[in-house]
Amino acid sequence: MPQLALYTFGVLKSPLADPAPLTREFYDIGAAVYRKISRHPGYLAHAEAADGDQGELFGADWGAWGEFAVPAWYGKGRTVENTALAATLSLWTGLRPAFDAIYTGLHREALNRRYDWFERTGHPNYVFWWVADDVIPTWQDGVSGLEHLHAHGPAPHAFTFHHAFTPDGTPARAKGAGPLPQDGP
Template sequence: MHINPRIAFFTFGVLKAPVGDPVVQGFVDRIGDVYAAAEGSEGFFDRSIRDVETWEHSWGPIIAPACAPAGLAMTRFAMTLSLWRDLESVAAFAYHGAHREALSKREDWAEKGPWPTYAAWWVDGQHKPNWSEAVERIDHLHVHGPTPHAFSFRKPFDAMGLPVRMKAPRPAS
């Protein structure tokens, strides 16, 4: 049982080229607007913030999931880690506004592969997930499919670990 539960949400993508390459510049150009849209969304609590100079994140060192292609530079990975009130809040942000527009162009910038592109899980309200936890969750989802430990929009679980049906996402505010 979680106290004041929140959704931890980890996104993962493999870019077609390293950050700095013109092939992915359209993706990079949208990062600021997408982060601002997330931060302004109803149900958003917090996110790990990357220092663009050092590539370090505020919630600890980033690591690649085991399900990622081996041998790629970290600048080929697009990853976010955030906290939300509920899965519907994440969906409202993800499928509306600036993020939806960027998502519609993901084939231009990101590789398609067998790995999950995101994982969600419940945490206690005061818990701040780190990158090690996030990659463990996405790797678990990759190997075992959706479970209360790590799940997706299509097969979500509530904070008690029971399967639930998502409500229709409301437009992001």
């Protein structure tokens, strides 16, 4: 059965290495959110650096998730000292479990505060696409989808909750219309 890949990307107001309280708060909340989400029904996996180092995104070994990549519009640093971004890459069983995990609980609380930490860039901050159950999406897949979504809008290979597609490429629902559909055929 197909799995749902999710790539998220945001440009932070300050570098990850900044010792300021707001940056530390972001790290702390992020760690708590990941712990909570990893236990959520429908969550399958997320990209983690092989050595567990969260500080070095660009030079880390991400294993099967591929080399770390960011959208072309990211113009801040790429070293441990000046990287100012947050990105995730994860796998889910479907749209409903991902929606429930993202828009409830601790993650919802963090979303409500996102502009404390993130710049408003005018670019999408997440993208979904379906993958076969034996495929591990890569960071570059996520970047390609996010850039496509920004340049061309939603498509079966790059979509959002509001303009979702089923695994066979059928539009799942119109923006603002009722509950999410079942994911499978």
